[in-house]
Amino acid sequence: MQPPFDVAVVGGGAAGASCAVHLALAGFNVVVLEQGPSPRSKPCGGGMAASVQQWFPFALSPAVDQVIRRVRFTWCLEDPVVAELPGEAPFWIVQRQRLDAHLLQHATAAGAELRQNWPVHALQRLGTLWELQGPAGSLRARAVVIAAGSSSALGAPLALGSPRPRYASTIAVEVSAPVQESETARFDFGLVHHGFCWSFPRQGGYSIGLGTFIGREPADGQTVLEQLLPDLGLEADSGVRTSCALRIWDGHHRLHGDGVVVVGDAASLCDPFLAEGIRPALLSGTAAAASLGQWLRGDGQALALYSARMRREWGESMAWGKRIAQVFYRVPRIGYQLGIKRPTAPQRIAQILSGQMGYGDIAQRVIKRLLFQQG
Numbered sequence: 171m172q173p174p175f176d177v178a179v180v181g182g183g184a185a186g187a188s189c190a191v192h193l194a195l196a197g198f199n200v201v202v203l204e205q206g207p208s209p210r211s212k213p214c215g216g217g218m219a220a221s222v223q224q225w226f227p228f229a230l231s232p233a234v235d236q237v238i239r240r241v242r243f244t245w246c247l248e249d250p251v252v253a254e255l256p257g258e259a260p261f262w263i264v265q266r267q268r269l270d271a272h273l274l275q276h277a278t279a280a281g282a283e284l285r286q287n288w289p290v291h292a293l294q295r296l297g298t299l300w301e302l303q304g305p306a307g308s309l310r311a312r313a314v315v316i317a318a319g320s321s322s323a324l325g326a327p328l329a330l331g332s333p334r335p336r337y338a339s340t341i342a343v344e345v346s347a348p349v350q351e352s353e354t355a356r357f358d359f360g361l362v363h364h365g366f367c368w369s370f371p372r373q374g375g376y377s378i379g380l381g382t383f384i385g386r387e388p389a390d391g392q393t394v395l396e397q398l399l400p401d402l403g404l405e406a407d408s409g410v411r412t413s414c415a416l417r418i419w420d421g422h423h424r425l426h427g428d429g430v431v432v433v434g435d436a437a438s439l440c441d442p443f444l445a446e447g448i449r450p451a452l453l454s455g456t457a458a459a460a461s462l463g464q465w466l467r468g469d470g471q472a473l474a475l476y477s478a479r480m481r482r483e484w485g486e487s488m489a490w491g492k493r494i495a496q497v498f499y500r501v502p503r504i505g506y507q508l509g510i511k512r513p514t515a516p517q518r519i520a521q522i523l524s525g526q527m528g529y530g531d532i533a534q535r536v537i538k539r540l541l542f543q544q545g
C-alpha cells in the first residue's frame with residue numbers, strides 16, 4: 171500500500187490550492203484531490219482585494235485581469251455615488267479559473283501531487299491516520315483539509331463549521347463585449363430584493379451577477395438582468411448564465427478537529443453582506459497551512475490556533491457584516507440613503523473591499539442610524 175501523505179486537501183479551489191501551496195513550500199508531502207478537471211470554471215465575479223498578495227511568496231499578477239480604481243454605487247440604476255479607491259491598485263478583478271490554476275501550479279512545482287477527477291465521498295479516522303474514499307479508490311493521510319466549497323457535506327459529520335449552513339442565492343452572467351469604463355466596478359442596490367447586483371469589467375467583457383442574502387431564491391433575477399444589462403450597453407438576453415447557492419458566514423464555529431481543518435466556503439466564511447469569498451478562502455488556506463505545519467511537527471494544540479485566528483482575523487468582522495446585512499437588506503432604500511449616500515460611506519466601503527477596514531469599524535454607527543430611522 172502507498173505510504174500515507176502528510177496532508178490530503180479535498181478540493182482544488184482558491185482555499186484548497188492556497189493551503190496546498192504553503193504546505194508544499196514548507197516541505198510537506200501533499201496531495202490535492204479535485205472532483206473535476208483542473209482548472210475548473212466556476213461562477214465568480216473575481217473581485218478581490220490586492221492585499222491578499224501579502225500571503226504569498228510569489229506574484230499573483232498572472233491571474234489579474236483588471237485593476238479597479240473606482241467603485242460606482244446606484245439605487246435602481248440611478249442616484250449614483252462614486253468612490254475613488256485609495257492607494258495603488260487596491261482592488262483586482264481576477265479570472266477565477268486562472269487564479270486557482272496559478273496557485274495549483276505553484277503547489278505542484280513545490281512538490282504537491284494533483285489528482286483530478288477524484289471526488290472524495292467519505293473520510294474515516296483509522297488510528298492516527300485519515301482514510302479518504304472515492305470511486306477512484308482510497309488513500310491515507312496524516313491530516314485532511316476540507317476545501318470542497320459551498321456544497322460540501324464532509325465537515326458536518328465531524329462537527330466542523332456551521333451545523334445548519336445559510337446560503338445566498340446567486341446568478342452569475344459572463345458577457346463578452348467591448349468594455350466601457352474598464353477601471354470601474356459597479357454595485358446596484360434596489361433592483362434585487364434583499365440583495366444587490368454587480369458588474370465587474372474584465373479583459374474582453376464583464377462578470378455580472380446578483381445575489382439575494384435573505385431567503386433562498388432570487389425570484390426577480392431575469393427581470394433584474396433585463397434592466398441591468400441594457401444599462402451597461404448590452405443586449406438584455408446576452409451572456410452565459412449560471413445559478414448557484416453560496417454558503418455565507420452565519421456564526422463562529424469550530425473549524426478544526428483531530429488532524430482535520432475546514433477552509434473557504436466549506437467553512438462558511440463568505441461575507442454575508444457583499445459576498446466576498448476569495449479573500450477568506452485564501453486567508454483560511456494560508457492560516458490552516460501554518461497551523462497544520464506546526465501540528466505535523468508535534469504541536470497538538472496548533473489546530474485550535476487556526477480556529478482562533480480565523481475568528482479574530484475574519485469572523486469578528488463578519489459578525490458585524492451579518493448584522494449590517496440583516497438590517498440593510500430589510501430596509502434597503504433607507505440603507506442606501508443613510509448608509510451609502512453619506513459623504514464618508516463610499517470611502518469606508520472601498521476600504522472594506524480593499525481589506526483596510528473591517529465591518530466592526532463602521533457597524534455600530536451604521537446600525538444605530540438605520541434602526542433609529544426605522545423607528
Ligand SMILES: Cc1cc2nc3c(=O)[nH]c(=O)nc-3n(C[C@H](O)[C@H](O)[C@H](O)COP(=O)(O)OP(=O)(O)OC[C@H]3O[C@@H](n4cnc5c(N)ncnc54)[C@H](O)[C@@H]3O)c2cc1C
Pocket residue numbers: 180181182183184185186203204205206210212213214215216217218288289290291317318319320322340341342379414415416433434435436440445446447448449451
Ligand atoms: C456568482 C458568484 C460570484 C462571486 N463573486 C465573488 C467576487 O467577486 N469576489 C469574491 O471575493 N468572492 C466571490 N464569490 C465567492 C467566491 O467565489 C467563493 O467564496 C470562493 O470560490 C470560495 O473558494 P473555495 O476554494 O472555498 O471553494 P470553491 O472555489 O468552490 O472550490 C471548491 C473545490 O472543491 C471541489 N470539490 C467539491 N467537492 C469535492 C469532493 N467531494 N471531492 C473533491 N473535490 C471536491 C470543487 O470541484 C471545487 O473545485 C462569488 C460567488 C458566486 C457564486
